[in-house]
Amino acid sequence: MSRAEALATFARENIAPTADSLIRQDAFPHDIWRAMGAAGHLGYGLADWGGTAVDRATLFDLGEALADGAEVIGFATAWMTHHMVAGGVIAPFATQAQAAAILPRVARGELSCCIAISEPGAGAHPKHLKTRAEKTATGWRLTGEKAWLTNGPIAGLFVVVAIVGEEAGRKRFGAFLVPEDAPGLSRTDGIRIDFARPSGHCGIRMDGVDLPDDAFLAGAGDAVETVLKRFRRIEDAQGLSLKAGGMAVEIRRLGAILPADQAAALAGLAADRELFRTAARALLIDSDGDPASPAHEARLLSLRAFARGFQGRVRELLAAAMQDDGFLKLLCRDMTELGRVAERVDQAKLARSGAALLQGSKA
Numbered sequence: 487m488s489r490a491e492a493l494a495t496f497a498r499e500n501i502a503p504t505a506d507s508l509i510r511q512d513a514f515p516h517d518i519w520r521a522m523g524a525a526g527h528l529g530y531g532l533a534d535w536g537g538t539a540v541d542r543a544t545l546f547d548l549g550e551a552l553a554d555g556a557e558v559i560g561f562a563t564a565w566m567t568h569h570m571v572a573g574g575v576i577a578p579f580a581t582q583a584q585a586a587a588i589l590p591r592v593a594r595g596e597l598s599c600c601i602a603i604s605e606p607g608a609g610a611h612p613k614h615l616k617t618r619a620e621k622t623a624t625g626w627r628l629t630g631e632k633a634w635l636t637n638g639p640i641a642g643l644f645v646v647v648a649i650v651g652e653e654a655g656r657k658r659f660g661a662f663l664v665p666e667d668a669p670g671l672s673r674t675d676g677i678r679i680d681f682a683r684p685s686g687h688c689g690i691r692m693d694g695v696d697l698p699d700d701a702f703l704a705g706a707g708d709a710v711e712t713v714l715k716r717f718r719r720i721e722d723a724q725g726l727s728l729k730a731g732g733m734a735v736e737i738r739r740l741g742a743i744l745p746a747d748q749a750a751a752l753a754g755l756a757a758d759r760e761l762f763r764t765a766a767r768a769l770l771i772d773s774d775g776d777p778a779s780p781a782h783e784a785r786l787l788s789l790r791a792f793a794r795g796f797q798g799r800v801r802e803l804l805a806a807a808m809q810d811d812g813f814l815k816l817l818c819r820d821m822t823e824l825g826r827v828a829e830r831v832d833q834a835k836l837a838r839s840g841a842a843l844l845q846g847s848k849a
């Protein structure tokens with residue numbers, strides 16, 4: 487049995503039976519999370535630290551299998567974030583000592599990490615971020631506030647992006663490993679996210695949090711490029727796998743409630759899902775997970791727009807259904823709202839490349 491089949495089986499047996507309540511509940515299902523860790527499903531991509539090696543194709547298949555098998559896109563989002571912060575930020579930039587202190591616990595599911603970039607009133611726009619890290623005699627002191635943090639309520643460690651200085655009027659950013667029990671750190675409600683349950687969100691306030699030197703993720707260098715922008719690209723690309731799995735659930739559930747005259751529309755949706763998942767999987771493989779080149783980024787933007795359009799068609803079919811499926815409505819809402827995360831970033835990228843196209847055509 488492949489890793490993806492094993493995860494799909496786990497999800498069908500341990501998550502889907504309570505999907506109806508999971509999609510409505512704020513409380514995180516720690517029991518399921520622990521069982522996932524025990525079954526080896528929380529250490530993908532962390533082979534050096536006791537987890538399992540996976541290639542990009544398998545990573546896509548895992549995300550799709552979990553979202554499809556569990557049926558709850560919010561739960562799959564928590565799983566993906568757990569892996570992305572560990573595998574996409576900590577593993578590539580941590581020193582051996584930093585990684586050894588964190589990643590084996592992550593791979594066993596004993597510790598989750600959360601990425602803390604966005605701030606109230608600023609979003610993730612680097613120009614508007616205010617959190618600062620000042621050098622002290624023994625390390626660093628962090629002051630500021632973060633919001634919207636996926637997995638924040640269950641995280642034992644926050645990867646915080648903060649201003650470390652200024653050069654020629656431009657802020658320079660670094661990344662820091664901040665344990666949840668660091669004196670001066672407190673969780674806040676953050677900005678309420680009323681979807682994607684049971685994944686949890688919160689904010690953090692840092693009132694002069696003193697950290698030792700080895701809390702600095704020096705390997706990340708300029709954190710705007712290596713963490714903020716890169717994490718967005720990785721999250722967007724990896725997130726396509728969850729969308730492909732969620733679409734499969736929507737098609738399956740629509741099949742149970744649509745009248746016969748909607749058969750062709752449903753088949754069209756299924757055909758488009760197939761096209762989407764094939765293109766999304768190829769993108770993840772071709773770009774080695776980080777669609778940084780203009781060509782890869784264009785494919786990513788197109789696929790994200792396609793996924794948003796897909797949800798519009800699901801909503802139209804829901805209106806034609808013979809009976810109400812309350813669960814499917816919630817799933818479609820979650821898929822729609824998750825598709826809107828960073829939509830403004832997509833628009834900014836399109837505006838930039840569009841301006842270059844306009845100029846090119848006029849030259």
Ligand SMILES: Cc1cc2nc3c(=O)[nH]c(=O)nc-3n(C[C@H](O)[C@H](O)[C@H](O)COP(=O)(O)OP(=O)(O)OC[C@H]3O[C@@H](n4cnc5c(N)ncnc54)[C@H](O)[C@@H]3O)c2cc1C
Nearest residue numbers: 601602603604609610611634635636715718828830831834
């Ligand atoms: C469900 C959900 C989960 C979230 N999880 C997290 C999380 O775990 N950690 C976290 O820090 N934030 C998280 N966020 C916050 C999210 O990333 C945004 O910052 C927030 O939603 C505000 O969005 P916005 O529309 O103002 O645009 P933002 O995404 O904040 O972007 C504002 C502007 O900044 C610029 N910009 C921002 N990022 C980039 C980029 N990568 N490349 C190029 N330009 C960029 C663009 O000009 C853009 O228009 C989450 C938000 C939601 C809704």
